[in-house]
Amino acid sequence: MVTRRTPLPGVGTQYDVATRDGRHISVVAHEDGRRFVSFFAPEDPDACACTVPLEPEEAARLASVMAPERAEAGLGVAELGIDLVTERIPIEPDSPYRGRPMGDTKARTRTGASIVAVLRRTGAHPSPGPDFRLEAGDTLLVVGTREGVDDLADIVAGV
Missing domain, CATH: 3.30.1120 (Arylsulfatase, C-terminal domain)
Structure with missing residues (x-):
């Protein structure tokens, strides 16, 4: 094969x-x-x-x-009754967080979702810190509940 x-x-x-x-x-x-x-x-x-x-x-x-x-053999998340999703959220040119440190989103505090990596044309940046500056064209790799991830997408979009 x-x-x-x-x-x-x-x-x-x-x-x-x-x-x-x-x-x-x-x-x-x-x-x-x-x-x-x-x-x-x-x-x-x-x-x-x-x-x-x-x-x-x-x-x-x-x-x-x-x-x-x-x-x-996975993490057993379903056994615990926790529904987690992994999603990619783009940083659009009109995002209020374009050019700002990732910590300004207060993602985990506001939504419970975690930004586990930032994908950029030049490469992946795993476990970015709060000082990591977001750019238009970046994609956030996010893990959280469906509601938390959706809320984070709205925050990043400025909704």
Whole structure:
């Protein structure tokens, strides 16, 4: 089985899988968490036979069904009754936090969500401190409850 990973700037990443029997499956993982799974005709690996769009929750459920041993070996968050999400939040040019230190967002205090990394064209910045300056085009990698992450997205957008 062969897997090829192709970055899609501004969109996400495409993963192409060729199975041992010659079938071609493609997954496009969008930056916003959506996934598109495409199946290609065995007789023509360039002809898409079907595409299935999946929302983030649907993709996570499918992944847990496809590889339950990995889901069971995870952090056990579901067992504790805590629903955590991981999401990417862009810093738009009109964000009130563009050019300001990340600590000005008071993200964890106001929302309970944590900014675990800042993704920038020049590279990833894991565990950024409060003095890390945000720039337009940055993407925040955030972990928290659904409500906390949504609230943080609103704060960063200036809503």
